[in-house]
Amino acid sequence: LYGELQLPFKHSYLHGHIYPPFVKQQHLDETKAFKVRLDDVFIATFPKNGTTWTQKIILNLHKVHQTDHDLAKPDEKHMLEVMPWLENTPNEVVDNMPGPRYIKTHNAYDWVAYDPAVPCKYIYIARNPKDVCVSLWHHCKGFAVFEYDGPFDEFAELFLQGKVESGDWWEHVRGFYKNKRDMTVLFMKYEDMHADGAAAIKKLNDFCSLPPLTDEMAAKVVELSAFKSMKSDPKSNYSWLDDVRKKDQAPFMRKGTVGDWTNYFSTEMAEKFDEKTQQMFSDLDLDLSCDK
Ligand code: A3P
Secondary structure: EEOOOEEOOEEEEEOEEEOOOOOHHHHHHHHHOOOOOOOEEEEEEEOOOHHHHHHHHHHHHHHHHOOOOOOOOOOOOOOOHHOOOOHOOOHHHHOOOOOOOEEEOOOOOHOOOOOOOOEEEEEEOOOHHHHHHHHHHHHHHHHHHOOOOOHHHHHHHHHHHHOOOOHHHHHHHHHHOOOOOOEEEEEEEEEHHOOHHHHHHHHHHHHHOOOOOOOHHHHHHHHHHHHHHHHHOOOOOOHHHHHOOOOOOOOOOOOOOOOOHHHHOOOOHHHHHHHHHHHHHHHHHOOOOOOO
């Protein structure tokens, strides 16, 4: 067991939140003091809720708006070079980026970079917790740094107790959904992005204050951001981290579907998750049940 929380995977426990072991106190403190700009857009998520997909959509939105851009041209930089992960990037790197900056963060609502005098934007993506749990289990087993190889049932119990990377999924979602500081937040669901990609893409386009998007452009972005094309794209599929992944585990771009949890959850565990969802979201008009 690792750390003061005695968890079966390696982690950093900082300011009451669980991070991967490479996130250090000093840098996390810096992220809280990070200087936001008015044209910043944060892509804020609990891990495995659709962060990379959303990043890719935004990247492709920028491409389709550049009339001279050759859409067949492969990206030169990988996703995290273009849209850095704040908790794992030195502040000065992000400070030196030209705007508009798109910044990934898994920080909880109470720890997100925020300045009421500079009302930048936050895109928050939530996915049904059972699929998140399955995806995070594979993630935790896949990255060697966690030194984890436990069974799914053990991991699901930890997830229920908020003892996984980024802590309690329900608290994380609640924070951004309740948005007590009235930040400019676009709240979206992974499942809605699946059900109607073009509609989700138009919402993202308008929220990012990009020029109007035609149906044709939206369809192009759907195609360019589809799971299949991202999976085969070395600048989107996290293959740049292959040397820190265990070779016998699922790849980062694993399945990308809705309802995979039915292949992993016992009836009893599914009921526990549903009960917690009911209890934690009883006062929210938010359906993330995914009763498939
Ligand atoms: P699975 O493990 O269920 O396949 P994040 O980027 O927040 O870490 O989320 C990763 C999850 O999103 C993985 O889920 C991954 O496969 C899925 N994903 C990534 N790109 C996707 C896409 N274009 N369409 C659907 N799902 C996608």
